[in-house]
Amino acid sequence: MVRGRVKWFDASKGFGFIVGDEGGSDILLHANVLRNFGQGSVADNARITVRVQTTARGTQATEVIEIAPPEDEERVPIEDLGDSDAATIAALPLEPARVKWFDKGKGFGFANIFGLPEDVFIHIEVLRRSGFADLGPGEAIGIRVIEGRRGRMAAQIVSWETAVRQQK
Numbered sequence: 411m412v413r414g415r416v417k418w419f420d421a422s423k424g425f426g427f428i429v430g431d432e433g434g435s436d437i438l439l440h441a442n443v444l445r446n447f448g449q450g451s452v453a454d455n456a457r458i459t460v461r462v463q464t465t466a467r468g469t470q471a472t473e474v475i476e477i478a479p480p481e482d483e484e485r486v487p488i489e490d491l492g493d494s495d496a497a498t499i500a501a502l503p504l505e506p507a508r509v510k511w512f513d514k515g516k517g518f519g520f521a522n523i524f525g526l527p528e529d530v531f532i533h534i535e536v537l538r539r540s541g542f543a544d545l546g547p548g549e550a551i552g553i554r555v556i557e558g559r560r561g562r563m564a565a566q567i568v569s570w571e572t573a574v575r576q577q578k
Contacts, residue, residue, distance in 0.1 A: 413457070414458060415455050416456045421450055425438060425439060425440050428458055428460065439452075439460070443471050447474035450545070456477055459475040460474050499566050502565060506524045508521060508551070509532075510522055518531065530564055536564050540568065550570035551569065551570055552573025
């Protein structure tokens with residue numbers, strides 16, 4: 411088991427690297443290992459716990475145990491979240507949703523809550539603070555939603571597998 415942080419991860423390349431807290435060589439994180447955890451991407455500098463194996467080609471992650479969002483000291487406030495702190499957001503119900511679309515270049519996208527007709531806005535900074543770098547169309551997620559000035563907005567996003575674990 412190794413705890414560390416994501417050095418970088420490129421979903422289009424299908425891999426990235428982890429830097430362990432204890433030092434040593436970088437640890438390969440393959441997209442399939444990340445997908446088995448329920449995520450298609452992970453934010454740079456996110457905290458991560460993985461099981462590893464050493465091969466002739468180096469150390470690689472074999473299983474993701476936990477991902478925590480990056481710990482940023484200088485967070486720019488997200489206007490629509492208002493004064494919502496982490497405890498307030500965590501108290502919101504976790505709703506099952508699917509990503510409608512997300513454009514990393516534009517910095518936003520939308521998801522649909524199962525059984526509800528309206529879209530939920532997803533801001534890239536909320537995505538990053540939730541530990542993701544990107545979302546794919548059709549990806550199953552759990553989201554905590556607030557009523558923003560312009561409508562319903564994601565305040566936190568978790569992978570569907572994480573949502574299921576949290577509901578037990």
